[in-house]
Amino acid sequence: MNIFEENINKITALILKNQKFLKLKNLNEFKGIVVESPPEQFNYDLSCNAGLVLGKMNKIDPKELADKIKHLILKNLKDFQDIEVAGPGFLNLKLSKQSLISNIDKILKNKKTYGKKNSNKNYNIEFVSANPTGPMHVGHCRGAIYGDVLANLLKFNGNKVTKEYYINDYGNQINNFAKSVFLRIREIKYNEKFILEADLYPGEYIIEIGKKIIDSNKKEKFNDFAQSLELLKKESLKHSMNLIKLDLKELGIEHDNFFSERKLIENKLVDKAINYLKKNNYVQEGYLQPPKGEADKTWKKIKRLIFKSTLFGDDTDRALQKNDGSWTYFANDVGYHMDKVNRNYEYLINVLGADHTGYTKRITAAVNALSENKVKLNCKVCQLVKLYKNGKPFKMSKRAGDFISAQDLLNEVNKDSIRFMMLNRSNDVELDFDFDKVLEKSKDNPVFYVQYSFARISSLFKTLNKDLDDQIRLDPKTFTLNDNEIKILRKVFEWPKIIETASTKYEPHKIPYYLYELATLFHSYWSRGNDDQSFKFIKDGKIKKIETLAIIVLIATVIQRGMSILGVSLPNKM
């Protein structure tokens, strides 16, 4: 249920029915007419711009038209007790008691699904996809949480969602990774000094992986790299993926599907995809221009296969073959996305780090080419995370291999705080993450603040010896709400709209913001009893007003739904 949608439907139906009386001719579309929350100072439940929009289309004075609509509504719809025409022609509407009660009842009867925007599409979200050459670092966490919460959100609405991880387990980087492990094994087993070369991985974890491989391959001598290569690749990959999966698990993230680049090649999916593009004349043999900007010494003018991605909005066509004729990373990714298209997803989402901004156009172009524009790929880029400690930038050391890992973060900060804070910004802007702030138990820390409101509610119900799921019956004869309660109720009514925009625009950050605002209203409501005893909720162990209970259950319900989408826990006691 969505109070704005319901009422826009009622109002537009009424206008349609009375269009002659209103002298309206242009009624073919009601586009642009909305019902939303009016600014707080007006003290109304809903506002509607029908007078403005229709007045403009039909060349009627908006105020005059709004006034007619006002009387029409008051006469025909019982949902409203008071309507004013305000400003340039807005209708501000106040819900009747009956309507308030029935709206509250509807939510109380459908707590688990309150806010759900029904949808049953098939989504694939690819996220994290960190290189399988070591554990996750802090930078990966933001995209990881963004993708996971997006998945939760879309699932909450009823969609089918596959959470996918693309493992880049093919090509040079894996050989270099295996070589690094090999050299570390030589170091451990034969005391040979590990000399760091370019392209090798220096991290401490390589030593750990080496030790594990030695333990599980006691007979292996590791004398010849070429001979051990296949074994080393397989084993090293297994261990590094385990590290990554462990990190993900601690962040509360579990993927449904891990898609291997190596298998993609082995199954000839790239060739199939390229053949498809060839058939449709989207590729050609040719030469590309040298890259602009910094000169590239390795650039060679060689005839090669090129994807005509400019046909689909890219800035330049893209190479599918390297100098030696083998497929580029991009070509492999084309094969991968062909497979996604063939798996019949309706929507594809790729969550990428800021360093992949330049990549989005070509892969989006590829999906358009592969699906004849039927499947929509949406690349969402998460901007950088800047770490702070005590308000000062926490610099990542430039020493090779020394990076701040997801584990480092998890050692200091709990999962709940990381998840909430990483989403407390739009993915489009850089995010400051302060190690100390997220640990604070105060209003400065939004995670805490929201959790605390729920703890207070739990405590209240404990005092009352009641359960959040107990039935609440509101009596129309005595029903009354004070200022705080009305404000809260209006906020609660906005919840479905938050879900809708968060899920259609892929903007989960709206949820933490909203929850913070709701928590603020709750704390304010609660604290009023400190100033004035008459605003205390309880007297002699019993609730004074049944409406209070209803309002508080509504708050708790929305906070529960919101936090469960965010994947953040809600302690009963703090």
Place this chain on the structure above:
RNA sequence: GCGCCCUUAGCUCAGUUGGAUAGAGCAUCGGUUUUCUAAACCGAGGGUCGUAGGUUCGAAUCCUUCAGGGCGCGCCA
């Protein structure tokens, strides 16, 4: 040189896909507790929405110009 993102209060940011007097938090100043959890609340000050134009009844929001910041720009992955 090109692409993407950003520019809103001293600081960090929201701003419901064109609406009403632009909102939070932090910081600053002042107030509230023998408690249903003060780990909280209440109040005050603080703005030329980067610049210059355009579109219209109406722009922080849409279009164009310019300036500033970030990321990226290989036939690496």
